[in-house]
Amino acid sequence: MSVSVRVPTILRTYTGGESEVTASGATLADVLDDLETQYAGIRARVLDDNGKLRRFVNVYVGSEDVRFLDDLATPTPDGTQVSVIPAVAGG
Template identity: 80%
Template sequence: MSVSVRIPTILRTYTGGESEVTASGASLGEVIADLDASYAGIKGRILDDSGELRRFVNVYVGNEDVRFLDNLATPTPDGTQISVIPAVAGG
């Protein structure tokens, strides 16, 4: 299953400057593993040491925040768009 992944500016050094890349996998976890196989090191910027999504990284499958779905087990049907968005903090 092929999906489109939108990459934030801060992670584009891993994708050679590409803002959108293609990956495959039946779940978000599989897609992230596939991304890391093609773009070494990107997984470590999305997941923490325990293998969970980093606290300040938001991931959307379609328009839905995966934290309100099944996190890394969220299904990623063929053609789905995934967005990786770093959280913005400030006052």
């Protein structure tokens, strides 16, 4: 299954400057594995050392935050858009 992945500016160094790339996988975990195969190092910026989504990274499948779905087991149907969005903090 092929999905479109929107890449935030901070991670575009891994994708050669591309703001949107294509990856495949039946779940978000599979998509992240495919991204790592294509763009080495990108998964470590999204997942922590325990293999969980980093606290300050939000990931959406379609318009839904995966933390409110099945997290890394969230299905990624063909044609879905996955968005990786770093949290913004300020003060």
